[in-house]
Amino acid sequence: MAKRKHLDDFLRGRIIRRLECRRTQLEASEELAIAQSVISRLWQRFQDEGNVSRCYSTGSPRVSTPNKDRYLAVTATRNRRNTASDLSRQLSSATDTIVSRQTMYRHLRHIGPYAIRPVRCVPLTATHCRLRLTWSREHALWTPQQWSCVMFSDESRFSFQSDSRWTLIWRAPGTRYHQENTIERHRYGGE
Numbered sequence: 244m245a246k247r248k249h250l251d252d253f254l255r256g257r258i259i260r261r262l263e264c265r266r267t268q269l270e271a272s273e274e275l276a277i278a279q280s281v282i283s284r285l286w287q288r289f290q291d292e293g294n295v296s297r298c299y300s301t302g303s304p305r306v307s308t309p310n311k312d313r314y315l316a317v318t319a320t321r322n323r324r325n326t327a328s329d330l331s332r333q334l335s336s337a338t339d340t341i342v343s344r345q346t347m348y349r350h351l352r353h354i355g356p357y358a359i360r361p362v363r364c365v366p367l368t369a370t371h372c373r374l375r376l377t378w379s380r381e382h383a384l385w386t387p388q389q390w391s392c393v394m395f396s397d398e399s400r401f402s403f404q405s406d407s408r409w410t411l412i413w414r415a416p417g418t419r420y421h422q423e424n425t426i427e428r429h430r431y432g433g434e
Contacts, residue, residue, distance in 0.1 A: 307350055361412045
């Protein structure tokens with residue numbers, strides 16, 4: 244990929260001089276072998292600010308391109324359980340671009356998938372579904388007084404695994420309950 248070349252001060256002056264001498268942007272573009280869009284932006288800046296010197300930006304130059312960002316998004320959605328470090332290694336092996344883990348998070352944040360904990364659900368068998376439906380039909384017409392005699396208790400979660408609940412997946416907004424974004428868990432059997 245060719246690097247973008249910036250115009251030096253002398254060449255900018257030559258462009259502005261030609262346009263001030265009533266030459267068209269197209270003529271200046273052909274004479275100096277520079278794209279007309281570059282000349283148009285330069286002339287617009289000269290008219291707005293009266294200055295054509297280049298503004299220097301702070302920070303390091305952007306490593307990624309839109310194509311690499313798309314590759315990153317596709318890779319993250321295909322392999323939802325990969326960490327940012329894994330995605331960084333895959334990107335560097337595929338495109339010879341070295342990107343840090345934090346940069347991966349930032350790029351993915353801008354283009355779509357987010358690193359979020361997956362939704363956990365209890366796997367229900369056909370028997371479970373049938374029993375739950377039967378129970379709900381039996382209790383559908385209960386009065387508030389009947390429900391006041393029922394005590395609901397909370398269950399505490401105990402885990403013998405150090406990193407449980409810290410597994411992240413990459414998912415796009417609005418896809419929380421899609422099948423590929425959920426993890427089934429058994430009540431007392433771990434994952």
